Amino acid sequence: MRAQVLENTFGMENIQLREREIPPVLDHEIQIAVKAASLNFRDYLMVTGKYNPKLKLPMVPLSDGAGEVVAVGKAVTRFKVGDRVMPCFSQNWIGKRPLSDDMRKNTLGGPLDGTAREIMHVPEWAAVEIPAHLSYAEAATMPCAALTAWSALVTLNHVQPGEYVVVLGTGGVSIFALQFAKMMGCKVIVTSGSDDKLKQAEALGADYLINYKEKTEWAKEVRKITGMVGADHIIEVGGAGTLEQSIRAVRMDGVISLIGILAGSSKELNLLPILMQNVRMQGVLVGGREGFEAMCAAVAAHKLKPAIDETFAFADLQKAIRYLADGKHFGKVVVNVAD
Ligand SMILES: NC(=O)c1ccc[n+]([C@@H]2O[C@H](COP(=O)([O-])OP(=O)(O)OC[C@H]3O[C@@H](n4cnc5c(N)ncnc54)[C@H](OP(=O)(O)O)[C@@H]3O)[C@@H](O)[C@H]2O)c1
Known part of the structure; x- marks a missing residue:
């Protein structure tokens, strides 16, 4: 599978499209074929080394994405093959409050590998079903930016x-x-x-x-x-x-x-x-899975559509991050991973 990888040095120019082995699916994991990802300002800070200069590289950037479940581990009960899902930004944060460093630190797109790859595995508890009216590109805008806004206004x-x-x-x-x-x-x-x-x-x-x-x-x-x-x-x-x-x-x-x-x-x-x-x-720090699920219920009930400014091809991730950093966008910038 192809992945965009920030190689051994910070800098947008060091993000390279690479072929990577797909690891085995662990018992509690789901395998997601990522269809789309979206950008947050954090991604720009992360790849330029401004977010965490001590971040371990190489790393796959981007926190937000959406895709289809294509395999499940033996112990998985929450999802099945064919489900449309969004991985959670913070992989171990379920309830309202972040109660430990583990919840704050196990986040996609740094330090964990992110969504800029064709295949990713996450624990079954770290994903949420996509509201039916949203496309993969629209759903890819939700896990970080939307949940942060929801947490600020509603949850907290x-x-x-x-x-x-x-x-x-x-x-x-x-x-x-x-x-x-x-x-x-x-x-x-x-x-x-x-x-x-x-x-x-x-x-x-x-x-x-x-x-x-x-x-x-x-x-x-x-x-x-x-x-x-x-x-x-x-x-x-x-x-x-x-x-x-x-x-x-x-x-x-x-x-x-x-x-x-x-x-x-x-x-x-x-x-x-x-x-x-x-x-x-x-x-406000993004939010946990239960808040994400509540937000998705509201998004589904109101048929809310995210504002997507521009969509870039997977190979053009560097261009997409530069576009975001220039600040000309309105709403979200999307990358079409399955193009
Ligand atoms: N705490 C968290 O959990 C969390 C989660 C997500 C994001 N964030 C942070 O929240 C910030 C926004 O993230 P984002 O992904 O939404 O960024 P973004 O999409 O890149 O938004 C940037 C926009 O912010 C506006 N802006 C810039 N400087 C401004 C200023 N001085 N006054 C008012 N508006 C200004 C500009 O809008 P106009 O062009 O319209 O002026 C600019 O287009 C970033 O610092 C990010 O790191 C934090």
Whole structure:
């Protein structure tokens, strides 16, 4: 089988298409013929060595994928040949909370081999059935970005209809957050550095649009929109570079879900408003399988379709990662593994 392998040195140019042996299927494993994979910003950080410079190489990149079960081990009961599945990002995290380092560390696309390969094996407890209305390409966008947005809004913070949700930017996590928040009956404010992308967000249901390049003090706009109260939830993917505005934009007793560090990971900050406003700062790490299953049930009930920006051929993984790193995309970037 073919696999995209990050050879012995970090760098996008060191990802090479290789022929690999298929190992035997262990008793508790399912064998998946991967049809499609999708990219997360983490993949760019991982292959360039910025995520974990001590990561052991060689490694197969990418965390997200979807495919068909083509063989099962002797002890498998959850799946059968022919089932359509998505492997879980964190292979041993089942319930609501990550309770051990094992749950945090056994993740696809670093340190474990990821989804950029034609055949992969995962334990039967580490996969979820694909909602029937989704294609493999659509399903491949779900395990990491969608689940992170779901965890932030639903599992951890119990978003309520009518609440104001701010999503920062229009990347994978943020666009799922927009879609889920609309599904839950919220009013959604989207920020972006691009008016074109704001129009696309509007087409997906965004109620209010702010160009953060034109309105650098975008928290003021959020306060105006919310009658000077502030937003109930902020999907914070910028990190250090955007947190100050998020703290100003959130309402008393509101939640900031700290998800990403696209605009930096450290900065001096005035922490007083966080305690004086009873703000909850919630770190979010993807989520476990039960949350993934609950999210899929909601996605199926609402026939939600992910926003796919561009699809690349399997051989063009380097190009796909460069495209993501350039930040021109809206929503998700997909790689067609079975092309
Ligand atoms: N904690 C977790 O479990 C978890 C899970 C998934 C992702 N993440 C992290 O979350 C972040 C987003 O991931 P992703 O995969 O969704 O990334 P992505 O698809 O590459 O999204 C990037 C988008 O973020 C927006 N952006 C960049 N800088 C911004 C800023 N200063 N203010 C507002 N928006 C900004 C841009 O949108 P516009 O072009 O519209 O401005 C850009 O297109 C990354 O840091 C990633 O590592 C964390």
